[in-house]
Amino acid sequence: MTANDVHYYLTKLRLNPHETRMIDLRQLRDAQVPDYKNNLIPAQATDGSVNWIRIDNVAVMGRLMVINRGAGMASNYDCCTGFCPGTLIPGSMDFTPASATVAVADGQQYHATVTYMEPNLVEDPIDQTDWGVWSSQYTDVATVNDTAMATGVAGGTSTISIAVNGCSQYITYYYGGACYCYTPATEPGSGPLGVVSVTTPNGPGNIPLLLSGSGPNSSTYSATGTPSGGTYSWTPTSSKVSLSNTSSATATVTSVSASVSQNDVPITVTYTFGGQPASSTVVITVSQPTSLKVSTDTTNPTGHSCVAGSGTPSCSQSYIPGSTSYSSYLRNRAYLIQDQFSNWMSGWNMTLNESYTTPTGACASTATLQTGSGSGDTVTDCFYFCNSTCQSGGSCSVSSTQTVTVNGYSVAANSMNFTCSGVTINGN
Amino acid sequence: METDDKHLSIGWSSAVMVFWLAAACATTLKSQSPGSSSPSGRPAVAAIMETPIKDYNVENVSIAEALVKLRAQDYRHVLIGFEQVPHREGEKRAPISLKIDAGTLGNVVQRLCQADPRYEYQVVESPVGQPKLKGFMIEVRPRGAVNNPADILNMRVGDYEVDSNITAAGAISRISQDAPELREYLERKAEEWAQRKGTHSGEIGAIMSGNMVPPRFTLRLRDVTVRQILDAISLKSIEIYREEPDVDSRGMRGKPYPTGWRYNFVINPDASTGIGGIPEWTAL
Numbered sequence: 001m002t003a004n005d006v007h008y009y010l011t012k013l014r015l016n017p018h019e020t021r022m023i024d025l026r027q028l029r030d031a032q033v034p035d036y037k038n039n040l041i042p043a044q045a046t047d048g049s050v051n052w053i054r055i056d057n058v059a060v061m062g063r064l065m066v067i068n069r070g071a072g073m074a075s076n077y078d079c080c081t082g083f084c085p086g087t088l089i090p091g092s093m094d095f096t097p098a099s100a101t102v103a104v105a106d107g108q109q110y111h112a113t114v115t116y117m118e119p120n121l122v123e124d125p126i127d128q129t130d131w132g133v134w135s136s137q138y139t140d141v142a143t144v145n146d147t148a149m150a151t152g153v154a155g156g157t158s159t160i161s162i163a164v165n166g167c168s169q170y171i172t173y174y175y176g177g178a179c180y181c182y183t184p185a186t187e188p189g190s191g192p193l194g195v196v197s198v199t200t201p202n203g204p205g206n207i208p209l210l211l212s213g214s215g216p217n218s219s220t221y222s223a224t225g226t227p228s229g230g231t232y233s234w235t236p237t238s239s240k241v242s243l244s245n246t247s248s249a250t251a252t253v254t255s256v257s258a259s260v261s262q263n264d265v266p267i268t269v270t271y272t273f274g275g276q277p278a279s280s281t282v283v284i285t286v287s288q289p290t291s292l293k294v295s296t297d298t299t300n301p302t303g304h305s306c307v308a309g310s311g312t313p314s315c316s317q318s319y320i321p322g323s324t325s326y327s328s329y330l331r332n333r334a335y336l337i338q339d340q341f342s343n344w345m346s347g348w349n350m351t352l353n354e355s356y357t358t359p360t361g362a363c364a365s366t367a368t369l370q371t372g373s374g375s376g377d378t379v380t381d382c383f384y385f386c387n388s389t390c391q392s393g394g395s396c397s398v399s400s401t402q403t404v405t406v407n408g409y410s411v412a413a414n415s416m417n418f419t420c421s422g423v424t425i426n427g428n
Numbered sequence: 429m430e431t432d433d434k435h436l437s438i439g440w441s442s443a444v445m446v447f448w449l450a451a452a453c454a455t456t457l458k459s460q461s462p463g464s465s466s467p468s469g470r471p472a473v474a475a476i477m478e479t480p481i482k483d484y485n486v487e488n489v490s491i492a493e494a495l496v497k498l499r500a501q502d503y504r505h506v507l508i509g510f511e512q513v514p515h516r517e518g519e520k521r522a523p524i525s526l527k528i529d530a531g532t533l534g535n536v537v538q539r540l541c542q543a544d545p546r547y548e549y550q551v552v553e554s555p556v557g558q559p560k561l562k563g564f565m566i567e568v569r570p571r572g573a574v575n576n577p578a579d580i581l582n583m584r585v586g587d588y589e590v591d592s593n594i595t596a597a598g599a600i601s602r603i604s605q606d607a608p609e610l611r612e613y614l615e616r617k618a619e620e621w622a623q624r625k626g627t628h629s630g631e632i633g634a635i636m637s638g639n640m641v642p643p644r645f646t647l648r649l650r651d652v653t654v655r656q657i658l659d660a661i662s663l664k665s666i667e668i669y670r671e672e673p674d675v676d677s678r679g680m681r682g683k684p685y686p687t688g689w690r691y692n693f694v695i696n697p698d699a700s701t702g703i704g705g706i707p708e709w710t711a712l
Contacts, residue, residue, distance in 0.1 A: 204681055212496045214597055214665070214711060215503055216682025220674055304633070310615055312605045318631045321622065349682040351597065353710070354636045358517065358696075368618065368631050368700060373601050373711075374638030375684065381637075387630030398632055408496075418632050 001025060003041055003048030011036045011113060011127040013052075015060065025050075036113060036125055053086040053124045055116050055166060057179055084179035086116035086124060088166030088187055094125070095162065095189030101274035102142075102152040104197050110134070110148040112162045112189045132162040132189075142193050155197030155226030155278075161190035196278040198225040198232075198271035204347065205263075206285040206339070207241065207255045211408030213351035214375075218254035223280060225249070225271030233272070238265040240286045258288040262341050287339035289350065289406035292379060296334045299422065303330030306386035313370045315382035326391045331383040331423050337406050349375045350407045356400040356416075363387050363396040379404060383416070383423040390420035475563050477534030477551060479505050484536055488523035491544045492690070495568060498536055499712060503685040506533060507565035507666070509659055510712050511573055511581060513546050514693040514705065537566060546570055556656045557649055558663040565662055565688065567655075574655070580707060581655040581691060585609050588657050589648040593641050596665035596687035597711035603657060604709065610654055614701065621702030640680055643672055658689040658709070688712035 001008050008028070015021055025048075029041040047066075054060040092115035100108045112132055115125045134144045141156035150160050167181035203221035210217035225232065234243050234251040240259060244252045253267060263283040270279045305317045307325045315330065336344045352374045359369060374380075389396040397419045404412040417424045481501050486494045492512060499506045515521075524543040528536055541547045549568045555561055573579050585607045590599050605611050647664050649657055665687040672683040690712040695705040 208682070210500070210503070212500065212712075214595070214684035214687040216685070217503070219681055306631075313631060313633060313635070315633070315635055318633055320630055321619070347679060347681055349638075349640045349676075349680050349684065351684065351711070352636060352638045353597075354634065356634065359632065363630065370631055370633050370635055371601075372635040372637050373595075373597055374636060374640065375595055375597075375642065376638030376640035376680070378639040379636060380639065382633060382635050384633035385630070386633070390630070396630075400632075402634060404636070416634065 001028075001041070001048055001050045003029075003045035006039055006042055006045075007037075008039050008041045009035045009037060009125055011125050014131075017058070036127065051118060051120070051122050051124070053116055053118045053122075053126070055085050055088070055126060057085050057167075057170075057181070083172045084119060084170035085167070086118045087170060088164070088168050088185045089115045089117055089123065090168055090185055090187065092116075092125075093162075093164070093187045093189040095191055098191045099194070099274075100150075100191070101194040101196050101276035102150070103276060103278050104152045104154060104195060106152055108150045108152075108160075108193060110144070110150060110160060110162070110191075112148070112164065114164050114166070114187050116166070128162070128164045132164040135161050135163075136193075137161070141195050150193055152193075152195035152197075155195055157192050157194045157227045159190050160193045161188065163188055194227045194274055194276070196225070196227070196230065196271065196273045196276045198269055198278045198280045199223050200280045201251075201267055201269050201282040203253065203267075203282070204284070206287040206343075206345065207253060208339075208345055208348050208350055208407055209255045209258055209286060209288045209409070210351075213353065213405075213408045215351060215407065216348060217407070218252055220250050220252050221267060221269075221282070222250040223269040223271070225269075225273065225278065227273055230271050230273030233270045235268050235270070236265070237268065240265050241267070241284075243267075253284075255286045257286065258340055259286045262343075285339070285341070285343075287341075287343070287345050289337055289345065289409045289411050290340045291338045291342070292335035292404060292412045293338050293342075293344070294333065295336050295378070296332070299329055299331040301329050302327040303332075304328045304384035304386070306384075306391065315384070318370065318384065318386050320386045320388055320391070322388060322391075324391070328384055328386055328390065328420075329422055333381045333383070333425065335379040335381075335404075335412075337377055337379060337411065344377065346377050348377050350377060351375055351405075352379055353405045354381075355403050355405075359398045359400040361396075361398040361417075363389055364398045364400075369400070379406070383418070383425075385418040385420065385423065387420065394420070396420050476505065476507065476566055477532060477537075479533040481528060481531050481533055481536050484526065484528045484531070486527075487525045489525075490521060491524060491540055491547060491568070492692075494524050494526065494540050495712065498533070498540075499688060501533075504669070505686075507662055507686050508688040508712055509552070509565060509567040509569075509655075509662060510688065510690045511567070511569035511579075511655075512690065512692045513570045514695050516695045533566075537568065541568070548572075550574075552659050552663075555659055555663050556652050557647065557660040558667070561663040561666060564666060565659065567659070580610070580613075580693075580703075581653065581658070583607075583610055583613065583654050585649070585652055585654060585657060587648075587650055588652065591644070591646045591648075593643065594645050595642045595684055596645065596661050596668070597684070598642070599645055599647070599661045599664075600658060600687070600689045600709050600711050603654065603661075604707065607654060607657060614703070614707075617702035618700060619702075621700055624702075625700075640676075642684075643668055658691070662686065662688050 094113040096111045102108045111129045113125045129148045136144045137159040141158040144150040164187040168185035169183035171182045201221040201223045234246040240257045242254050268281040308322045399417045402414040537549045548571045552565045553562045692708045
């Protein structure tokens with residue numbers, strides 16, 4: 001309708017066959033609700049004109065009545081101008097939003113408005129949101145239903161499209177009074193819909209604590225956000241870890257203090273694209289090396305060679321003074337390193353060390369203690385005893401307490417007793 | 429307490445110095461100048477000294493424990509070589525307490541050495557083998573240690589070579605076997621001790637290892653001191669840390685951080701080592 005030179009569009013007015021609809025223009029004026037083009041019916045308007053358009057090839061009757069509250073119907077205009085419907089104006093599609101981003105499972109409402117030309121050359125925008133054919137380029141990224149509601153399915157970008165079918169040129173056969181479409185037209189509209197998602201941070205389920213030594217006590221965690229080109233932000237929600245490189249796809253998580261319960265440390269990554277954030281969280285455990293669990297324990301009575309001379313000792317061979325060699329026992333023991341929850345801290349190259357109290361016993365002062373160190377998630381120890389007294393058939397014993405540390409934490413204190421015939425560990 | 433400790437330290441040093449001087453010709457102990465400090469002992473300003481330190485707080489600890497805590501501030505950048513003053517087993521010294529909310533590594537080390545004036549510190553600015561890594565580590569050591577001919581870390585080594593799959597920590601702990609002159613010296617002293625005592629030596633084996641195969645550690649140095657070797661091993665560990673992937677080919681995580689060293693000598697005149705105590709080289 002037009003009042004005071006202002007066009008006010010009822011873009012969604014659509015009649016069913018044989019329906020008669022009354023529109024209270026005064027009510028529309030007083031409501032002061034903006035139309036599709038943000039126009040308002042002037043509040044002071046008391047008269048104007050009404051145009052209507054039909055875009056389907058069916059007849060529409062229109063009647064404008066002016067009712068005076070005191071005098072009843074003051075005016076009554078009846079009109080049915082033109083034989084043919086309005087024609088679709090190619091390129092007139094107004095598709096909104098032109099681009100959008102949503103999170104997975106969130107929705108985005110689209111709108112499509114096409115402008116038609118009335119036979120009297122007045123242009124009318126018509127909301128075709130519910131009447132066009134909607135589609136999504138990649139339905140595994142986003143779907144769209146008949147009412148133009150798109151829903152994010154998975155990370156990525158999909159083009160949301162609508163096709164509005166119409167006619168851009170009619171011809172009329174006056175004799176029959178019929179109107180035919182001469183130039184069918186399809187008006188397209190589309191825009192990219194970014195569905196923002198981020199993968200679950202990829203990294204180990206636990207991070208060891210480090211008290212001293214060379215580690216480790218940190219790990220990288222990676223996530224991938226889609227569509228590409230967004231920004232990353234990592235946040236711990238626990239003081240048990242600290243984070244660095246928090247604005248990249250890969251962050252470094254460093255342990256600070258031990259978990260109280262398993263998986264009590266959440267690590268969250270937030271990926272933001274087009275102003276739309278998406279987050280993902282993984283929960284981890286900060287593991288403190290706490291104990292050792294025996295995995296294998298074997299003894300070979302003649303597994304070690306006590307060689308006369310000097311050199312670098314190993315599990316299979318060591319050196320004694322004199323000129324003759326002999327065989328001694330070799331005990332091999334392996335342990336799994338466990339955390340405070342008695343879980344094996346598998347997959348970590350932890351720093352392993354051992355120390356011994358000053359040996360005591362009959363041969364303590366004559367023996368050199370050979371120790372070792374290493375790294376890994378498993379501790380292996382080999383025990384042997386080479387002594388000239390043993391070689392000559394005498395008896396000898398040396399006692400000491402072994403302390404094993406992993407990443408600087410003491411995980412075992414074993415009472416060791418070496419004799420000529422064997423070694424006991426905590427009496428075993 | 430402090431006075432007692434000083435007397436103990438001086439007394440031991442004098443005794444051992446006499447003992448070692450007799451062997452000095454054979455072992456060609458020489459003093460060294462590993463760093464570029466001025467004669468006053470002031471260290472050159474180096475990047476490591478500017479390493480930020482936050483919330484450093486130690487209470488009633490030894491300087492060794494304080495340095496361990498300092499290293500824990502930043503394992504990637506705080507690299508320390510620590511030579512401990514020789515001491516008897518279980519010997520205690522007046523403990524150190526220090527709290528620094530925000531400072532630098534230089535601040536902390538300086539304060540620690542003030543708290544235990546038996547020590548001095550120096551940035552390693554002329555590392556052998558890794559000239560590009562000058563200024564990447566510091567040494568904390570007994571005052572005058574580099575000029576002490578009796579200090580075993582000043583022993584010269586003609587040809588040190590390691591080429592095996594060991595960690596830097598392993599190379600440090602094995603230096604008494606891998607440095608020929610040091611190994612021969614220790615073996616000879618142990619043998620002499622055994623002969624004097626009329627007893628036979630033997631070996632107790634308790635050799636620990638892990639299931640990880642470390643990356644190749646290759647280092648060859650000529651005409652250096654034991655101290656320079658230790659520094660070079662630590663600096664080599666920086667190279668390895670930079671080059672190694674976070675996860676190795678077996679899926680094992682956690683490449684070792686750059687590794688410092690610690691030398692500890694526990695005085696025990698009856699030790700079978702024959703050198704008046706038990707030397708120990710470990711990672712810090």
